Amino acid sequence: MPETMAQLITLAPKDFRSEVKPTWCPGCGDFGVLSATYKALADLHLKREEVVVVSGIGCSSRFPYFLSTYGMHTLHGRALPVATGIKLTRPDLTVLAAGGDGDLFSIGAGHTPHAAARNIDICVLNMDNQTYGLTKAQASPTSLLGHKSKSTPYGVIAQPMNPVLLALAAGASFVARGYSARPKLLTDMIKAGITHKGFAFIHTQSPCVEFHNTFEYYDQRVEEVPADHNPRDLEAAMRLALHPDKFYVGIIYQNERPTFEITAHEFEQEVRPFDGAAYLSQFA
Amino acid sequence: MTTRSEIIMRLGGEGGEGVISAGDFFAQGSARTGYHLFTFRTYPAEIKGGHAWYQVRVGPNPVRSMGDGVDVLVAFNAEAYFNHKDTLNPDGVLIYDPDTVTPAGGHKTVYPIPFNKIAKDELNFFRGKNMVVTGAIAGLFGLEPSSLEGLIKQRFHRRPELLEQNLRALYNGYDFARKKLEKQDPFYLGEPATRVARLVLSGNDAIVAGALFAGCRYYAGYPITPASEILEGMAKELPKLGGVSLQAEDEIASIGSVIGASFAGAKAMTATSGPGLALMTEFLGYAGMSETPCVIVDAQRSGPSTGMPTKLEQGDLNHSLYAGHGDFPRAVIAPGSVGDCFFQIINAFNMAERYQLPVIFLSDQSLSHRTEAVTMPDLGKIKVTDRLQPSAADLKNSHFQRYRLTASGISPMSVPGTPGGMYVAPGLEHDELGHVDNPLESHLKMMPKRQAKVEACRQEASRDCCARYGDPDAKIGLIGWGSTEGAIQEAVDRARAAGHKVAALHPKVVYPLPFEEIQRFVDSVSHVIVPEVNFSGQFARYLRTEVDVHPIRVNKYAGLPFMPREIYRKIEEVANHA
Numbered sequence: 001m002p003e004t005m006a007q008l009i010t011l012a013p014k015d016f017r018s019e020v021k022p023t024w025c026p027g028c029g030d031f032g033v034l035s036a037t038y039k040a041l042a043d044l045h046l047k048r049e050e051v052v053v054v055s056g057i058g059c060s061s062r063f064p065y066f067l068s069t070y071g072m073h074t075l076h077g078r079a080l081p082v083a084t085g086i087k088l089t090r091p092d093l094t095v096l097a098a099g100g101d102g103d104l105f106s107i108g109a110g111h112t113p114h115a116a117a118r119n120i121d122i123c124v125l126n127m128d129n130q131t132y133g134l135t136k137a138q139a140s141p142t143s144l145l146g147h148k149s150k151s152t153p154y155g156v157i158a159q160p161m162n163p164v165l166l167a168l169a170a171g172a173s174f175v176a177r178g179y180s181a182r183p184k185l186l187t188d189m190i191k192a193g194i195t196h197k198g199f200a201f202i203h204t205q206s207p208c209v210e211f212h213n214t215f216e217y218y219d220q221r222v223e224e225v226p227a228d229h230n231p232r233d234l235e236a237a238m239r240l241a242l243h244p245d246k247f248y249v250g251i252i253y254q255n256e257r258p259t260f261e262i263t264a265h266e267f268e269q270e271v272r273p274f275d276g277a278a279y280l281s282q283f284a
Numbered sequence: 285m286t287t288r289s290e291i292i293m294r295l296g297g298e299g300g301e302g303v304i305s306a307g308d309f310f311a312q313g314s315a316r317t318g319y320h321l322f323t324f325r326t327y328p329a330e331i332k333g334g335h336a337w338y339q340v341r342v343g344p345n346p347v348r349s350m351g352d353g354v355d356v357l358v359a360f361n362a363e364a365y366f367n368h369k370d371t372l373n374p375d376g377v378l379i380y381d382p383d384t385v386t387p388a389g390g391h392k393t394v395y396p397i398p399f400n401k402i403a404k405d406e407l408n409f410f411r412g413k414n415m416v417v418t419g420a421i422a423g424l425f426g427l428e429p430s431s432l433e434g435l436i437k438q439r440f441h442r443r444p445e446l447l448e449q450n451l452r453a454l455y456n457g458y459d460f461a462r463k464k465l466e467k468q469d470p471f472y473l474g475e476p477a478t479r480v481a482r483l484v485l486s487g488n489d490a491i492v493a494g495a496l497f498a499g500c501r502y503y504a505g506y507p508i509t510p511a512s513e514i515l516e517g518m519a520k521e522l523p524k525l526g527g528v529s530l531q532a533e534d535e536i537a538s539i540g541s542v543i544g545a546s547f548a549g550a551k552a553m554t555a556t557s558g559p560g561l562a563l564m565t566e567f568l569g570y571a572g573m574s575e576t577p578c579v580i581v582d583a584q585r586s587g588p589s590t591g592m593p594t595k596l597e598q599g600d601l602n603h604s605l606y607a608g609h610g611d612f613p614r615a616v617i618a619p620g621s622v623g624d625c626f627f628q629i630i631n632a633f634n635m636a637e638r639y640q641l642p643v644i645f646l647s648d649q650s651l652s653h654r655t656e657a658v659t660m661p662d663l664g665k666i667k668v669t670d671r672l673q674p675s676a677a678d679l680k681n682s683h684f685q686r687y688r689l690t691a692s693g694i695s696p697m698s699v700p701g702t703p704g705g706m707y708v709a710p711g712l713e714h715d716e717l718g719h720v721d722n723p724l725e726s727h728l729k730m731m732p733k734r735q736a737k738v739e740a741c742r743q744e745a746s747r748d749c750c751a752r753y754g755d756p757d758a759k760i761g762l763i764g765w766g767s768t769e770g771a772i773q774e775a776v777d778r779a780r781a782a783g784h785k786v787a788a789l790h791p792k793v794v795y796p797l798p799f800e801e802i803q804r805f806v807d808s809v810s811h812v813i814v815p816e817v818n819f820s821g822q823f824a825r826y827l828r829t830e831v832d833v834h835p836i837r838v839n840k841y842a843g844l845p846f847m848p849r850e851i852y853r854k855i856e857e858v859a860n861h862a
Contacts, residue, residue, distance in 0.1 A: 020719060020720075020721065047703075048703075048706060049700065049701055049702055049703045049704075049705065049706055050700070050701055052547075052548070052700050054544070057711075064708045065708055065710075065719070065720065068706060069706055070700040070705075070706050070707065070708075071706075071707075071708035071709070072544070072547055072574070072708065072709040073708055073709070073710050073711055073712065073720075074540065074543075074570060074709075074711060075540070075566055075567060075570055075711060078536065078537075078540045078567070080537075081532065081536065081537035081538075081540030081541045081544065082540045082541065082543060082544035082547075083544060084530070084537070084540075084541045084544060085502065085504065085530075085540065085541030085542060085543065085544025085545035085546075085547075085548065085552070086544040086545065086547060086548040086700070088502065088528045088530060088541070088545060089501075089502055089528065089544070089545040089548035089549060089550045089552075090548045090549065090700060090701065092701070093548070093700055093701065110533060110534060110537075111533060111537055114532075114533040114537070261528075264523070264528050264530075265523075265526070265528065267523035268523045268524045268526075271524070271525065271526035272524060272525065273525070274496050274497065274499075274525050276493070276496075276497045276663045277660070277663060279493055279496065279497075279521075280483055280493055280660060280661070281483075281660075283483040283484055283485040283489065284481050284482070284483055284484075284660075
């Protein structure tokens with residue numbers, strides 16, 4: 001048996017499942033993302049201890065507790081900075097960041113473009129349900145114009161954010177879209193996102209069955225990215241993101257470039273231990 | 285006339301015209317000659333323009349504060365003269381350009397030197413004005429120009445033409461002072477008693493050096509006065525050591541990534557000033573709850589809000605002690621001097637790692653930017669602590685107890701990549717496994733567990749933080765914190781010389797406060813004075829909550845450090861009342 005085969009770890013998707021039972025409502029879109037993640041991690045033959053899942057706050061951000069990997073359940077909006085520190089320290093680890101529309105495009109919206117522009121090798125699982133589920137049904141930055149909620153009883157006045165377009169504009173080197181109700185495609189997207197060397201942003205429509213059930217709405221609009229789409233074409237990718245009616249799923253953009261954590265560790269070819277006396281003598 | 289070899293010199297002028305570099309050259313040259321020094325600088329928040337000044341105190345004996353008043357005032361322009369003339373001591377020396385200002389009179393010694401004319405007409409090099417000044421003060425106060433020549437060569441070695449012009453300006457100023465002025469004052473450096481090699485560095489330099497020595501290998505920060513030099517230093521040094529420095533998009537991202545890096549196994553630090561610390565507050569609680577070690581340097585500046593970014597204030601003590609919702613463990617350490625920055629930042633890392641908590645390091649604007657001459661530390665004697673790792677047995681269980689209940693409250697912390705060590709670092713209340721499903725039951729166990737670390741930390745702080753300075757049988761005691769240490773000690777020296785029984789205590793770990801030691805000190809004296817550079821007496825109020833004491837406060841909030849005499853006067857006042 002070749003050596004690489006001998007080292008290949010084979011775990012079943014269930015091996016990535018922790019004993020903590022998800023707190024989500026029955027039928028929640030996030031279950032689809034979680035199952036797809038278990039499957040993707042198993043398919044990629046990753047070791048549990050070499051995966052770190054980081055999240056912010058919100059329903060979807062309970063994610064790390066449901067995996068038997070390392071994880072951090074941080075602050076609202078702050079998954080990406082924390083994930084950045086992990087990846088910069090340990091480029092060998094597989095780092096996933098999970099967060100909702102509020103996390104990544106409202107309270108933490110200031111971090112998303114910077115993580116994308118740096119092209120740090122993190123795979124972001126954005127579970128977008130267009131509502132604030134954990135606080136019970138207020139409008140979110142991706143709620144559609146006119147959407148009536150408890151916090152917007154007369155309808156949302158702001159234009160919804162377009163996560164895919166924003167990720168593209170910020171310089172994400174991998175942008176894909178998935179849908180909770182299409183688990184196989186979602187698994188493929190997560191596998192592609194983890195395998196991609198660089199910042200991978202996966203936008204998933206993950207409906208909230210309790211407060212904002214959009215399954216029917218998206219069932220009618222979901223369409224796979226056209227077969228002739230060139231994922232290296234940024235303008236074409238933006239056109240897909242801007243389509244007024246269709247919700248394109250699949251790889252929308254992919255174009256690898258050097259990653260931040262690798263470049264940051266290559267400034268100096270030769271790494272030395274710290275010599276305190278030599279360092280201090282520069283002040284003599 | 286007796287020669288006086290300790291000199292307090294202040295140089296003032298327009299920002300950008302080389303006031304600070306002239307002062308710096310003089311200071312560095314003195315240090316290379318073997319003198320002790322203490323510099324202080326202040327400049328406008330603008331890059332060009334506005335009033336800038338620099339003060340250097342040099343002497344053959346250790347100098348621990350900016351001193352009292354000014355012995356030599358060098359006024360680059362009229363504004364500098366009018367702003368600073370009242371600080372000049374009665375026997376002081378005024379150096380000025382007769383083409384820019386006519387002094388009011390009443391000064392003991394004046395040396396008019398036409399810097400502008402010399403630079404413009406004789407040298408055809410107007411920007412060399414500061415070097416003319418440097419040469420002139422070297423000539424007047426006995427500093428060999430050769431000690432400055434080496435420094436100027438270092439500065440301009442890449443630009444031979446500028447180097448030549450600057451050297452010419454230096455010698456021109458030197459010759460002017462030597463040949464055209466008649467020395468009338470007693471200030472003269474000459475040859476020091478002993479020539480000891482010392483390091484001349486700023487507080488920010490010392491913090492970078494100490495952090496690297498302590499093993500810091502991850503840094504993230506956002507530019508802010510007066511902490512930016514720490515970001516710049518770490519950005520330069522960490523890649524050489526296999527570490528990473530990140531200029532983050534804001535202070536929230538800075539501390540977030542520091543906590544991520546620490547979770548991943550690195551010793552990690554961020555540095556900021558008051559406004560940045562305010563932004564970091566929510567993450568302090570997460571570090572405390574998830575028990576993730578991290579070090580946060582707050583180089584305090586004058587507040588509130590944007591305040592006076594380039595001015596001193598010890599105004600962030602309350603924020604450092606109390607910032608955050610809920611009760612969580614932390615430590616707050618305040619260094620007393622530039623040299624102390626080196627040792628205390630190592631202490632900060634040791635505490636963060638040993639007790640797995642956030643440590644706030646309260647430096648300030650005066651420490652950040654002033655320079656002192658310090659002796660080379662004995663590095664072999666400095667202890668560096670690492671966090672508690674899980675044993676093989678700890679990792680054998682299928683469920684790693686990251687938050688295992690222990691007597692000390694310290695539990696082993698695994699690093700990603702370790703099989704069997706998997707856990708989720710939670711912001712939610714959790715049990716020993718880090719599971720969050722029984723918060724109420726967990727809270728009752730975990731709150732005391734986390735707070736036990738604070739008590740352990742306090743024991744340690746009590747052991748080595750409280751050296752008493754001054755009389756063992758003092759009647760008057762001073763308790764200070766942070767960068768006021770030198771001024772307090774000099775005030776104590778002066779009071780003792782005047783026959784008063786005085787002692788000082790200066791805890792470096794201000795939280796958890798070693799209150800038993802402080803109470804003993806308080807009980808040993810009749811009166812307690814608490815000097816601090818803020819309006820409301822934050823430390824004095826805090827002391828009253830921890831110790832049975834009724835402190836007499838001395839507060840200054842003029843954007844500047846204490847002069848020893850400001851503290852000494854209070855000692856005298858108290859002594860005379862007693």
